[in-house]
Amino acid sequence: MQLYQEQTLKLYNTLTNKKEVFKPINEGHVGMYVCGPTVYSNVHLGNCRTFMSFDMIFRYLKHVGYKVRFVRNITDAGHLENDADEGEDKIAKKARLEQIEPMEVVQRYTVDFHNTLQKFNLLPPSIEPTATGHIIEQIEIIKDILEKGYAYEINGSVYFDVVKFNETNEYGKLSGRKLEDMISNTRELTAQDEKRNPQDFALWKKAEPQHIMRWPSPWGDGFPGWHLECTAMSTKYLGEKFDIHGGGMDLKFPHHECEIAQAEASNGQSPVNYWMHANMLTLNGKKMAKSTGNNLLPNEIFSGENDILSKPFVASVVRFFMMQAHYASILDLSNDALLASEKGYYKLMDSLSTLENLETGPTSDFDVETWKNKCYSAMNDDFNTPILIAQLFDAVKHINLIKEGKETITDGDKAKLEEYINAFVFDVLGLENTSASDNNSDKLSGVVELLIELRNEARSNKDFATSDKIRDQLDAMGIQLKDGKEGTTYSLS
RNA sequence: GGCAUCGUGGCCGAGUGGCUAGGCACAGCUCUGCAAAAGCUUGUACAGCGGUUCGAAUCCGCUCGAUGCCUCCA
Secondary structure, three states: OOOOOOOOOOEEEOOEEEEEEOOEEEOEEEEEOOOEEEEEOOOHHHHHHHEEEHHHHHHHHHOOEEEEEEEEEEEOOEEOEEEEEEEEEHHHHHHHHHOHHHHHHHHHHHOOOOOOOOOOOOOOOEOEOOOOHHHHHHHHHHHHHHOOOOOOEEEOOEEEEEHHHHHHHOOOOOOOHHHHHHHHHOOOOOOOOOOOOOOEEEEEEEOOOOOOOOOOOOOOOOOOOOOOOHHHHHHHHOOEEEEEEEEEHHHHHHEEEHHHHHHHHHHOOEEEEEEEEEEOOEEEEEEOOOHOOOOOOOOHHEEEEEOOOOOOOOHHHHHHHOOOOOOOEEEOHHHHHHHHHHHHHHHHHHHHHHHOOOOOOOOOOOOOHHHHHHHHHHHHHHOOOOHHHHHHHHHHHHHHHHHHOOOOHHHHHHHHHHHHHHHHHHHHHOOOOOOOHHOOHHHHHHHHHHHHHHHHHHHOOOOOOHHHHHHHHHOOOEEEEEEEEEEEEEEOO
């Protein structure tokens, strides 16, 4: 009996704009595809939020017992710099600017991507395919779409015929657009466009002689269009129809719309049952984006080397901050918000340590079973992590009350509480305990214990000058002493 | 210009017809040698204007404001 059999998970499907009960195609198994990064520069924090949201979703699905195949690609080719004829691959451009090989760019930023996500404690996906590793698959899909009449070749490039497609299918159903509106709202036409219609998009693009990233194809040397890789890789690893497709809100149109069109044209069916879109992270009220320069790199947060924040923050605090907002809401990052989250995060972590050493009693004042159910309800309601965290703090309150001797808990309930709170905090939310009192070295803890002892001696001798000196200087070093009923503990900040 | 989304107490952020989310900050109290930590208590917020309703932050309309997409973007 798996947990998912007793939990009713609902998620917001951006295809239908409704919250729906999640039912996988194959009982007990979930296929999930998430659009990964284009590796032409360092991942910024906004990227991380999206990947973190889907990491949380991946974790929860696994937690409730699903076998999940989670595919997240690496885009290492194929993004046109602009829509004009001189369209250039983003990675190739970067390579030229930096005078290095394209694959060197890809390598460098892929490593950065992995390092960063690891700091944020993201689980690796089941499969992480690359676009350049699936050129053949992409070419096959283009052939198929051509055969079915939804694409045309011109001058060594192949374009998807959106108008033709729209005659039998519904282009724009994901983003709520109508082709007629799009046509009438087209802004100035790019001069001499070889496309039949501005809404058409490239499946294959002819490579100019100076273009370095190129592959042979039935239409000559070139490179694949922007949207094709995801169709190729999702189909290959998850099948023509799979459960969940995720990505950032900004990919909804045109990227995901085009994916649907490609898949429907090629396979004759809608590829995805549940589309999920994670919302943007803003910085100073503006979208964080590489292209505008309004961005913050994870390393700048960890090191404190930036003009926005007053101090460095550890990755887990940033993760906690993001988990305090619903994945589908816009979240605005600020120094104050991060400081507030940091406090809350350490409060939560401290109470987990407290819980371990909690004394038990004959009865429980805390209804752990009801609490647990509330936690699941929160997650089952479209992965509502803010509500889950509110429940966690409810438990924190009880843990502290029990510690103070104002409430009691039985052995059994304590064990159950430990099991579930740890599961939610670490397995589902993916937080890490950086609270120092738990994982610092034995030597340091020995030294601090000694100082606590000396301070207590001074205090009992009413030598407050000495005792305060120990306390204040430790505090200045980032070691905070906490006097409690059962003696003094400490934590690192 | 077109299409969307959103506007919640000092800050962040849930909630979508009646029943107090939560975190941080602030104040008072308990504890303490004094603090810190911890606990308790208090805050009656929902952009504005109308409408629907016995009842709206929650539904409808308008106004104002913000953001996103429409072009590579998580």
